[in-house]
Amino acid sequence: xxxxxxxxxxxxxxxxxxxxxxxxxxxxxxxxxxxxxxxxxxxxxxxxxxxxxxxxxxxxxxxxxxxxxxxxxxxxxxxxxxxxxxxxxxxxxxxxxxxxxxxxxxxxxxxxxxxxxxxxxxxxxxxxxxxxxxxxxxxxxxxxxxxxxxxxxxxxxxxxxxxxxxxxxxxxxxxxxxxxxxxxxxxxxxxxxxxxxxxxxxxxxxxxxxxxxxxxxxxxxxxxxxxxxxxxxxxxxxxxxxxxxxxxxxxxxxxxxxxxxxxxxxxxxxxxxxxxxxxxxxxxxxxxxxxxxxxxxxxxxxxxxxxxxxxxxxxxxxxxxxxxxxxxxxxxxxxxxxxxxxxxxxxxxxxxxxxxxxxxxxxxxxxxxxxxxxxxxxxxxxxxxxxxxxxxxxxxxxx
Amino acid sequence: xxxxxxxxxxxxxxxxxxxxxxxxxxxxxxxxxxxxxxxxxxxxxxxxxxxxxxxxxxxxxxxxxxxxxxxxxxxxxxxxxxxxxxxxxxxxxxxxxxxxxxxxxxxxxxxxxxxxxxxxxxxxxxxxxxxxxxxxxxxxxxxxxxxxxxxxxxxxxxxxxxxxxxxxxxxxxxxxxxxxxxxxxxxxxxxxxxxxxxxxxxxxxxxxxxxxxxxxxxxxxxxxxxxxxxxxxxxxxxxxxxxxxxxxxxxxxxxxxxxxxxxxxxxxxxxxxxxxxxxxxxxxxxxxxxxxxxxxxxxxxxxxxxxxxxxxxxxxxxxxxxxxxxxxxxxxxxxxxxxxxxxxxxxxxxxxxxxxxxxxxxxxxxxxxxxxxxxxxxxxxxxxxxxxxxxxxxxxxxxxxxx
Numbered sequence: 001x002x003x004x005x006x007x008x009x010x011x012x013x014x015x016x017x018x019x020x021x022x023x024x025x026x027x028x029x030x031x032x033x034x035x036x037x038x039x040x041x042x043x044x045x046x047x048x049x050x051x052x053x054x055x056x057x058x059x060x061x062x063x064x065x066x067x068x069x070x071x072x073x074x075x076x077x078x079x080x081x082x083x084x085x086x087x088x089x090x091x092x093x094x095x096x097x098x099x100x101x102x103x104x105x106x107x108x109x110x111x112x113x114x115x116x117x118x119x120x121x122x123x124x125x126x127x128x129x130x131x132x133x134x135x136x137x138x139x140x141x142x143x144x145x146x147x148x149x150x151x152x153x154x155x156x157x158x159x160x161x162x163x164x165x166x167x168x169x170x171x172x173x174x175x176x177x178x179x180x181x182x183x184x185x186x187x188x189x190x191x192x193x194x195x196x197x198x199x200x201x202x203x204x205x206x207x208x209x210x211x212x213x214x215x216x217x218x219x220x221x222x223x224x225x226x227x228x229x230x231x232x233x234x235x236x237x238x239x240x241x242x243x244x245x246x247x248x249x250x251x252x253x254x255x256x257x258x259x260x261x262x263x264x265x266x267x268x269x270x271x272x273x274x275x276x277x278x279x280x281x282x283x284x285x286x287x288x289x290x291x292x293x294x295x296x297x298x299x300x301x302x303x304x305x306x307x308x309x310x311x312x313x314x315x316x317x318x319x320x321x322x323x324x325x326x327x328x329x330x331x332x333x334x335x336x337x338x339x340x341x342x343x344x345x346x347x348x349x350x351x352x353x354x355x356x357x358x359x360x361x362x363x364x365x366x367x368x369x370x371x372x373x374x375x376x377x378x379x380x381x382x383x384x385x386x387x388x389x390x391x392x393x394x395x396x397x398x399x
Numbered sequence: 400x401x402x403x404x405x406x407x408x409x410x411x412x413x414x415x416x417x418x419x420x421x422x423x424x425x426x427x428x429x430x431x432x433x434x435x436x437x438x439x440x441x442x443x444x445x446x447x448x449x450x451x452x453x454x455x456x457x458x459x460x461x462x463x464x465x466x467x468x469x470x471x472x473x474x475x476x477x478x479x480x481x482x483x484x485x486x487x488x489x490x491x492x493x494x495x496x497x498x499x500x501x502x503x504x505x506x507x508x509x510x511x512x513x514x515x516x517x518x519x520x521x522x523x524x525x526x527x528x529x530x531x532x533x534x535x536x537x538x539x540x541x542x543x544x545x546x547x548x549x550x551x552x553x554x555x556x557x558x559x560x561x562x563x564x565x566x567x568x569x570x571x572x573x574x575x576x577x578x579x580x581x582x583x584x585x586x587x588x589x590x591x592x593x594x595x596x597x598x599x600x601x602x603x604x605x606x607x608x609x610x611x612x613x614x615x616x617x618x619x620x621x622x623x624x625x626x627x628x629x630x631x632x633x634x635x636x637x638x639x640x641x642x643x644x645x646x647x648x649x650x651x652x653x654x655x656x657x658x659x660x661x662x663x664x665x666x667x668x669x670x671x672x673x674x675x676x677x678x679x680x681x682x683x684x685x686x687x688x689x690x691x692x693x694x695x696x697x698x699x700x701x702x703x704x705x706x707x708x709x710x711x712x713x714x715x716x717x718x719x720x721x722x723x724x725x726x727x728x729x730x731x732x733x734x735x736x737x738x739x740x741x742x743x744x745x746x747x748x749x750x751x752x753x754x755x756x757x758x759x760x761x762x763x764x765x766x767x768x769x770x771x772x773x774x775x776x777x778x779x780x781x782x783x784x785x786x787x788x789x790x791x792x793x794x795x796x797x798x799x800x801x802x
Contacts, residue, residue, distance in 0.1 A: 182764075212752065339611045350527050
C-alpha cells in the first residue's frame with residue numbers, strides 16, 4: 001500500500017537515476033516492472049558479491065518485479081503493449097545507448113495519459129548531447145571535483161568524490177519530482193506528458209550559487225574566472241592554473257578530533273557563533289568583529305594560532321563530553337560516525353531509518369528506509385529486490 | 400495552464416538551504432509560494448551579504464517567491480497565519496524541531512483550520528530517538544550520517560574535512576521535500592485527504608549512500624573485518640586519518656577511474672565495466688600487472704599531451720571520460736548555452752543575474768521560471784490587507800515589531 005498504490009510503472013532505465021526514480025515509486029506502493037536483458041541489469045554487476053547480485057542493485061530495486069526480455073524489435077513491441085497498460089515509463093539514455101526502447105508516440109496514440117520520464121547525461125542539444133556519462137564523468141564535467149578540492153596523495157592531482165554518487169542520485173530525485181508533478185497534472189486535467197531531465201543540469205542546479213552569476217555579488221570573482229579561462233586557452237598546465245588555496249578560518253562550522261573520536265560544531269549564524277565561542281572558551285571573533293580583515297596577515301596569523309588552540313583544547317575531552325557541552329549551549333553538533341556504524345547507532349534504529357528486508361537468496365538484509373514518511377501510511381511494507389527474471393512468466397502472461 | 404503546479408499555493412516557513420530550495424523548485428513548476436521570514440530577515444539573507452539584507456546564497460534559493468515578514472513568537476503572528484491557512488494548499492517548514500508547536504503552526508493546529516492541508520516537515524535528525532530535539536545543519540548531518548567519513552577528507556590538523564562541493568544533505572533534502580509535497584498534493588487530488596509528511600536531513604543522507612549503509616549477511620565479511628580493526632584502533636586512540644585508511648585504503652590500482660593531469664588541464668578517466676577497463680589498458684598500453692613505475696610513466700606521458708588529444712583517444716575507444724571543468728565556467732559553457740539552461744534575471748535592488756532553470760522539462764505543462772527572489776517583507780502589506788487588516792492595523796503591527 002502507499003500513496004502510489006494502484007499505479008503501474010515500466011522501468012526501462014538501466015542506471016542509477018532510473019533505479020532511484022523507480023525505487024521512489026515502488027516504496028510508495030506502485031507496481032514497478034523492471035525490464036532486464038538476459039545477462040541482467042548492469043547494476044547487478046557493480047561490485048557483485050555473487051553472479052548477478054550486488055549491494056547496489058539490492059539497495060535501489062526494492063519491491064520491483066523483474067522481467068527478462070531479449071533486446072530486439074519484437075521485444076520492444078512487447079514492451080509497447082505493456083507500456084499501454086502502465087501509468088509511467090521510466091527511461092534513460094544517460095549511461096549508454098538504451099537496451100530497450102519503445103516508440104513513445106505510438107504508445108501515446110493509444111494511451112494519452114502516459115507519463116514518460118527520461119533522463120539524459122548532457123541534455124538534448126549542444127556538442128555533448130549524444131554522449132553518455134556516469135557519475136565520475138559528471139563530477140568532472142560539472143565542476144564538482146574542482147569545487148571539492150580533494151587531492152590524490154601527490155597533493156596536486158584532484159581526487160574524485162566518493163561519499164555518494166550525487167549527480168546520479170540528484171537526477172533520480174529530480175525524475176521522482178517530475179513523476180509526482182506529472183501525476184498531479186494528469187489527475188487535474190487527464191493529460192499525460194513527457195518529462196525530461198539530465199544529469200548535468202541537475203548537478204549544476206544542486207551546486208547552488210557556484211553555477212549561477214550575480215553581477216554585483218560576483219564583481220570580484222568574475223575577473224578571476226576570466227583569467228583562468230584565458231590561461232587555459234593559452235595552453236598553461238594544470239599546475240599553474242589551480243588557484244592557491246584561500247585559507248578560510250572558521251572554527252565554528254567544522255569538525256574536530258576529540259580525545260576518542262571526532263565531532264562537528266555547526267554554528268552557522270551570528271547568534272550561534274556567540275554560543276559556540278562561549279562553549280569553546282575562545283574570544284576569536286573573526287568576521288563578527290567589525291575590524292576583522294582576512295587580508296591582513298597579522299590578523300590571519302593570530303586567528304590561526306587561536307584556532308590551533310581550540311583544536312588542542314577540543315582534544316582534551318571525549319566526544320560525549322563535547323556533545324553535552326555544545327548541546328547545553330544550544331549549538332548544533334553531532335558525532336562523526338562511520339557509515340558502517342549506522343547499525344549500532346540507536347538514534348537511527350529508533351527512527352526506523354534501517355529496516356529488515358528478507359531477500360530470497362541473500363537472507364535478512366538491513367536496508368535504508370525511504371526518506372519520506374507519509375502520515376497516511378505510517379508503516380512501510382519493505383519487499384526485497386527481485387532475483388533476475390523472477391516475474392517474467394507472471395507479468396508477460398498478462399500481456 | 401503554466402506549469403504542473405499552477406494554482407497551487409504554498410506557505411513556506413524556511414531558512415538556509417533545504418526548504419528554500421524545495422520552495423524554489425515548486426515556484427519553478429508554477430506554484431505560488433509565500434515565504435515567511437522574521438522581520439530582520441532569515442539567516443541566509445544575512446550570511447555573506449553583499450548588499451543590505453541580500454546575499455547571493457539567498458537570492459539563488461528563493462527565486463519567484465513572495466515574502467511576508469512575521470515575528471513568529473508574537474501571538475499576533477499566529478493569528479495572521481491561522482487566517483491565511485484556509486487559502487493555502489500546503490505548508491513547508493524547516494524550523495528547529497520544537498518551533499512549530501511553540502509558534503502554533505504545527506500540523507495538529509493548522510489541520511484543524513484546514514483539514515486537507517498537506518504539511519511537509521523537515522528536521523535535521525528525525526522526530527524520534529535521542530537526537531530528535533537537536534537542531535542541525537548540513538555539516539552536522541554529514542558527520543552523523545557517515546557521508547563525511549566516507550568522503551575521507553582531512554584537515555591540516557587531521558580533523559575530518561567537510562564535503563564542500565555542495566551542501567549535499569541540504570540539496571538532497573530539498574529535492575525530497577518537493578517530491579513529498581507534490582506527491583501529497585497528488586494524493587489530496589485523488590482522495591481529498593491532507594496529511595503530515597515527515598522528512599529529515601539524516602534520512603536523506605542515508606538514502607544517498609544506501610549500498611554503503613546497508614548490512615548484508617553474505618557480502619559483508621571483509622567489511623566486518625575492517626570495521627572490527629577500525630573500532631579496535633579507535634579504542635586505542637588512533638588518529639582519524641588512520642581510521643579512514645583502515646576503512647578505505649588508498650587503491651593504487653585505480654588507473655581506470657581517476658583524474659590525470661595533461662599539458663593544458665585535468666581530465667577524468669571513468670571506466671566502470673570490465674570492457675571499459677580493458678579498453679583503458681589498451682589505450683594506455685598497460686599490461687595485466689601494473690607497477691607504480693608504470694603509473695608514474697603514464698602520468699608523465701599524459702602531462703606532455705593536450706587534454707583534447709587524450710580525450711579523443713578515450714572516446715574513440717568507448718571509454719567514459721571528461722575534461723575537469725570549473726563549476727564557475729559552466730554558465731558560459733557551450734553545452735549549457737546550447738541547451739538554454741541559464742536565463743537572465745534582474746533583481747530590483749542588486750541588478751543583473753544569470754540564473755539556472757529547473758532541470759525538469761514538461762511537454763504538456765511547461766513552466767517558465769518566475770521572477771527574482773523577494774526583497775525582505777515586500778508583500779507583507781499586500782498579504783495583510785487582503786486578509787482584511789486595515790492600513791492603521793498594519794502600521795500598528797509594524798510599530799510593535801510583529802511584521
